[in-house]
Amino acid sequence: MQSFFDxxxxxxxxxxxxxxxIISLVMVLAIAVITCITSITGHVYWSSGERIxxxxxxxxxxxxxxxxxxxxxxxxxxxxxxxxxxxxxNNDNYIINDYGKHLKSSAYMNxxxxxxxxxxxINIIYERNIENLxxxxxxxxxxxxxxxxxxxxxxxxxxxxxxxxxxxxxQINGRTLLSEGEKTKHFEMLSRxxxxxxxxxFQGFLTxxxxxxxxxxxxxxxMAISISPIFSNEYQxxxxxxxxxxxxxxxxxxxxxxxxxxSFTLALAMITLFGLLLSLQVLHGFRGADVAIQAMDxxxxxxxxxxxxxxxxxxxxxxxxxxFVICIMLFSAWIKSAFLVVTMSFLLLFMPGLINISAKNRxxxxxxxxxxxxxxxFSNIFxxxxxxxxxxxxxxxxxYVIFSILMASLLTPITxxxxxxxxxx
Amino acid sequence: xxxxxxxxxxQYDKKIVVDRISxxxxxxxxxxxxxxxxxxxxxIRMMCGILKPTSGEVTFNGVDVTHEDYRDALGYMPxxxxxxxxxxxxxxxxxxxxxxxxxxxxxxxRSKELLELVSLTDVAGSKIKTFSGGMKxxxxxxxxxxxxxxxxxxxxxxxxxxxxxxxxFRSLISQLGEDKIVLLSTHIVSDIESIAANILIMKxxxxxxxxxxxxxxxxxxxxxxxxxxxxxxxxxxxxxxPVINLRYQQDRTLLRLVCEEKxxxxxxxxxxxxxxxxxxxxxxxxxxxxxx
Numbered sequence: 001m002q003s004f005f006d007x008x009x010x011x012x013x014x015x016x017x018x019x020x021x022i023i024s025l026v027m028v029l030a031i032a033v034i035t036c037i038t039s040i041t042g043h044v045y046w047s048s049g050e051r052i053x054x055x056x057x058x059x060x061x062x063x064x065x066x067x068x069x070x071x072x073x074x075x076x077x078x079x080x081x082x083x084x085x086x087x088x089x090n091n092d093n094y095i096i097n098d099y100g101k102h103l104k105s106s107a108y109m110n111x112x113x114x115x116x117x118x119x120x121x122i123n124i125i126y127e128r129n130i131e132n133l134x135x136x137x138x139x140x141x142x143x144x145x146x147x148x149x150x151x152x153x154x155x156x157x158x159x160x161x162x163x164x165x166x167x168x169x170x171q172i173n174g175r176t177l178l179s180e181g182e183k184t185k186h187f188e189m190l191s192r193x194x195x196x197x198x199x200x201x202f203q204g205f206l207t208x209x210x211x212x213x214x215x216x217x218x219x220x221x222x223m224a225i226s227i228s229p230i231f232s233n234e235y236q237x238x239x240x241x242x243x244x245x246x247x248x249x250x251x252x253x254x255x256x257x258x259x260x261x262x263s264f265t266l267a268l269a270m271i272t273l274f275g276l277l278l279s280l281q282v283l284h285g286f287r288g289a290d291v292a293i294q295a296m297d298x299x300x301x302x303x304x305x306x307x308x309x310x311x312x313x314x315x316x317x318x319x320x321x322x323x324f325v326i327c328i329m330l331f332s333a334w335i336k337s338a339f340l341v342v343t344m345s346f347l348l349l350f351m352p353g354l355i356n357i358s359a360k361n362r363x364x365x366x367x368x369x370x371x372x373x374x375x376x377x378f379s380n381i382f383x384x385x386x387x388x389x390x391x392x393x394x395x396x397x398x399x400y401v402i403f404s405i406l407m408a409s410l411l412t413p414i415t416x417x418x419x420x421x422x423x424x425x
Numbered sequence: 426x427x428x429x430x431x432x433x434x435x436q437y438d439k440k441i442v443v444d445r446i447s448x449x450x451x452x453x454x455x456x457x458x459x460x461x462x463x464x465x466x467x468x469i470r471m472m473c474g475i476l477k478p479t480s481g482e483v484t485f486n487g488v489d490v491t492h493e494d495y496r497d498a499l500g501y502m503p504x505x506x507x508x509x510x511x512x513x514x515x516x517x518x519x520x521x522x523x524x525x526x527x528x529x530x531x532x533x534x535r536s537k538e539l540l541e542l543v544s545l546t547d548v549a550g551s552k553i554k555t556f557s558g559g560m561k562x563x564x565x566x567x568x569x570x571x572x573x574x575x576x577x578x579x580x581x582x583x584x585x586x587x588x589x590x591x592x593x594f595r596s597l598i599s600q601l602g603e604d605k606i607v608l609l610s611t612h613i614v615s616d617i618e619s620i621a622a623n624i625l626i627m628k629x630x631x632x633x634x635x636x637x638x639x640x641x642x643x644x645x646x647x648x649x650x651x652x653x654x655x656x657x658x659x660x661x662x663x664x665x666x667p668v669i670n671l672r673y674q675q676d677r678t679l680l681r682l683v684c685e686e687k688x689x690x691x692x693x694x695x696x697x698x699x700x701x702x703x704x705x706x707x708x709x710x711x712x713x714x715x716x717x
Binding site for chain 1: 499
């Protein structure tokens, strides 16, 4: 066993002696830092109407929303309806001109912002206008039309979660692209969604969900560049002859290479993704872990909090990355040119992102979802479309992880075999 | 200790590169002699397990070439020696040592010994990419010896070595041959002549002859002639027979050539050398050959 880890040590030495590895790692780090910096620099018009630094706006947002942190129970919903009613009753809260009636920023800040999530959910759930639903019903600054919350009475707060449940069930039933099995699974999941929802500031998790795909793809570019030479470099430097004639050249050396590829990937993916999540939490004040995923998308049936959803998304991205890396290693053992391996890896990474297939063609649609460009999207990870295997229905996160593990288990020995049976001619 | 090949054949499409070679090698130094394209490297690659034969097998003490125990007994230095440019000599040898089953500590000790043996101690910490061709060659020899192999296969090992290094290398190989099977492939006849107790001659993928230096040179005994001729007569002979040596002396030409019968009046029989054998088998007669 010691000899195996000695060989792993040498593989790491080879990896880090390559300039391409260092450059790609620096690139990931630089992009991560730039992403974090740009997400807190600059100025914005805050709800109060004044132009303030973004960091300050985030702090003030957090302050207002966290002042009402807690479970969105009946009293909270009633308060939200009440505050909205007070706001719309007073014309001083509006700027009225030839173009219509516009809510003042200060009014929004006072009456809506503390209850923002509840108001958003109400406006979606009670919306009967399908077109407005298409835009999630969130156009709070435009009050020229009557919003669903404007028509609610405080007594309606009592049935808030029943209405949500019923509306979501109606939505599921109305989805023609969902199979009966999927609908049943959705209902089962919906029954496990905990109510009342928890209200808190969760911008850190929202930003994480938004950045996940971009960061994951950049990380995979770095991996493609770093891992591509793992086998092909042996051919290019003509070291294959020495390697394959040595005692461990066809056994432990190959295992050490594969282990190095996987462990490097795992370490880099964990550092990058947990680093991203952690740094966003630092920036946004470690809040929102208990907020239900429904605060992001009220029609989601996943019974998860934002923290759970983020950790599951990380697990999915890591398993997808491991599968991507074994593909790179297979290309590397097979193609023999690091440049071609990188080219093929980039095609594998980006080509599927350019293709769009409707869920009507379910098989093709789901095959496409297995590629990194799709499987790393937060919305795809928690998609409404499930994977149906005869007799069993798996949600995307479960399927992605199982699929990645199975495929990696299949491709790993094939990769080893391809290198082992290489003929020096 | 017995390294055997049995009907070893390699064929690419219709071209047979190695043709049914069967041989048994025991302790000692074997020189594999053949012109470029004779099939030496292909034969060696099959004997090292990095090229699958079309048919036939290679075994060492009954262990198949594909087995780890075979590789454990093998030391190989390929014709074109690969390396990691960013590694230094010590790192490279330690890595190779680990690949050959040595512990990290033992690999380090052995690397130090071998770097000294091949006179690279002073540059042990230098990157291999800064090495000259000869230094790389010596490093290649060192890596082949790391696991104290029972079978040592060296493909063109002296290419790039200066005369002094070559002499050192020859004596090293001679010593190694005492307890190992050493197969030395080259087309540098003098290397084989001075160290190989057994000589294998390959041509067109086939093993033409196998034997000691005396047995091999006996093949052309009485067929080597030396003659002193004028230009016209010399030109007539060089277009007819393989010329081993040619020297001008004023208006005369001294020729050493191989032929079945006395080529001209005044030709004197000379003792055959390995170089004569080589040229007898591998040089081609040019019917239009002229003297300069």
